[in-house]
Amino acid sequence: MKRDSDERGCGFLDNQTLLDYAAGNLEARRADLVREHSRTCSSCEALMVEQAAMWVELDCWVPEPVSDGFNRALWQRITDSETAPWYRRLLESMRSGGWRPAVSLAAGVAFVAVGFVFDHSVERTASPVASAVASGWGMTAVEADQVESSLEDIQLLRLIE
């Protein structure tokens, strides 16, 4: 159980042992070794006490229950999204592709843009980025913002990848 980074303790406890011990994830035989060692080593004992105390402190944070209307609101959003125009659903499916965008950024944007050009005319535009896109392709402010938001999402997905 040689330590790999922490300067605390005598070097007997490694980080993972310390963490797994506090979390109760250490197998019984190794936990016994740790306990046995801490009885004779005050610096490791101090570290273990501190770790255990931190672990218990974190337990004090209990979230409020999820509100009753959660499922209802979700089904409403699902219904709304299912009845949305095809290009919005495409945008959303690009956003919901998780970490695995099925289409490339360029192809996706071009495809969506074609949909807008066929279906919509310019009303007004919002943000500078959105307006630049919108004025070229003829879409509403809300739709332009959706495009911008989706592009940001996809960029973030790529970062996470």
Add this chain to the structure above:
Amino acid sequence: MFELIDGRMIAFAGVGSAGIGGEADLDASLMLRVRDGDEECFRLLLNKHRIPVVNFLYRMVQDRAVAEELGQEVFLRIYRSRGSYEVSAKFTTWMFRIATHVALNNLRDNRPERAGRRVDEDAEGRARELPDRVPSTEQRMIERARLQQVRDAIGRLPEKQRAAVLMHKYEEMEYSQIAGVLECSESAVKSMLFRAYETLRARLSHMAMAGGAR
């Protein structure tokens, strides 16, 4: 392999190499049924995972209303992805990956207004109370201060470290699964967690000492 859920026989899906040791994943089987048009299976998944997902999001963004909205976004994305769903990882790994993405996205979008903001003292979340005692006003104040410091200590962790700690501590996820969610190696997750817990130990050590007198 089958299991009876709400009176329905559900076959387990085997998880491929991206999952944990090829173990059977009942949730993935349910999701495959959702893909095939079975909405009832989506309801089962929703009811099973709604609380851990919303709690994770809440602890990430520290705002209950926002967390619920983001939680709906997560399940909406899952539902919308049903048509192309394939079992390539454990279902919960996939779900928490979406939840983490949604949370990071929200934190990024709201960074300017969150910067320098201390977590609101009257914000939601409650300190755990022991069921066999009625706390005095003073005890309530102490518990509230403890809760506030824990929230603050976690809230000041870098976002990825925070996500890793929340999954490890509160969702009791294994290192390998957290690695799957954050798409990094298991050793990267471990060193992320060691750093985060070391920070938390330092930030909360004075509370632990005060707690010794409780």
